[in-house]
Amino acid sequence: MARQFNIPLGTIGYWKHTDRAKRGECPGKHDPKCPRCDGRDLDEAAYSYLLGLYLGDGHISHYSAHRVPNLMITCTESWPGLMDDCEQAMRAVFPENSVCRVRKIGCRNVKVYSKHLHCLFPQHGPGKKHERSIVLEPWQQAIVDAHPWEFIRGLIHSDGCRITNWTTRMVGGERKRYEYPRYFFTNVSDDIRRLYTDTLDKLGIEWKHCTRNGNPYNISVARKASVALMDTHVGPKH
Template sequence: MRNAEVARQLGVPPGTVSYWLHLDRSRRGECPGRRPPPPCPRCDDTPLDEAAYAYLLGLYLGDGHIIQHSRHRVPSLMITCSEKWPGLIDEAERAMRAVFPQNRTCRVRKTGALNVKVYSKHLWCLFPQHGEGRKHERHIALEPWQQAIVDRYPWGFIRGLIHSDGCRTTNWTTRIVAGERKRYEYPRYFFTNKSDDIRRLLTDTLDKVGVEWRVTRRGNDPYNVSVARREAVALMDRFIGPKL
């Protein structure tokens, strides 16, 4: 039956019938010149670079967000990175390419920062923590399959969290030695995030790798996780180190 006849019987414009047919062909991959969408590790059971994913998951929970503008059919994942750390920007983009090997990545400049960005229809599948509102205003928990990856690659996950909302810094204090005040400096790691759930994901993972930590307060709010003991800092330095 011709589209015009279908439109008359259904009482809709002929262009609507043509659009419905186009959508149907597109779903079956029959549109000429259109490639099928890249496969998804969750939907299609294709291989996933789990080490890269653990790192990217940490970045996403800290400084990442998923958006879908009305003018785009495909959502995008953006990781916001400070321009002070070009090495971190490169590492974030490498992780995106490893997790989404058939999707293009790009960098979008902001004032004092860069958004490392990738488009994919399967972002919801790989990052089910996405939802309306700010992360610290809603519950954040890992799916069992995500927790299994974090258990296999805990340092990648910790590295992503520290690279997003953490830092390695040098603190100092003074002590009286033989009647003379001396200054001592020591390195420590900080992670600052308003979400109780995200801080707990970090501290649970730190416990699993044997890193001692404690909570320090920003004013009255326990937003900081601190790693300051010498042995714990040395262990973090082996796998994390300062941002580059």
């Protein structure tokens, strides 16, 4: 057929493969099951953490060179532990899919390929996250409610940090330096910040807005008891 119609042999082979794949006749090949489409079990704790990472530093792309979309979480080289946690969560949520790391300048993209990314991350859409509405589906909110600390941890690991803040106080007539730990979460999206603070409220964590240069994009947790809870369940990036 290739010779008769002057069509590349590879094209004929691809057409044959596509036809066989649609009829499920490719030996040794199968589409991994989806928790939403096929009812496969989902590691909800890992998903809650991965959802937090996605809302902060992740996006779904579908390059023309690939027939399968990929979820990519960008992690700085400074925190190898974060990359390990991200990859572990991806493998737990997508146990039958391939996960890889792609090195970039100063960072690595942790990626997983799946045809069902849009099923599990319906917040995907055109444009930047802060320019569109970000609302959790009821099934996602139920998972976050069941695993709130994993969700908070994912958000902090993407767009948050734990720092040592300082101020000065008068003690016995002498001004002394006073240091204390503090968590920050910074995101331009009002919706994503609201998801973060709503979850903090449910956990009994005290927080406040920290406006910088007129931008209310920072959420601060500085109360001693709240920081202690955050240290227990989140901790600094590593």
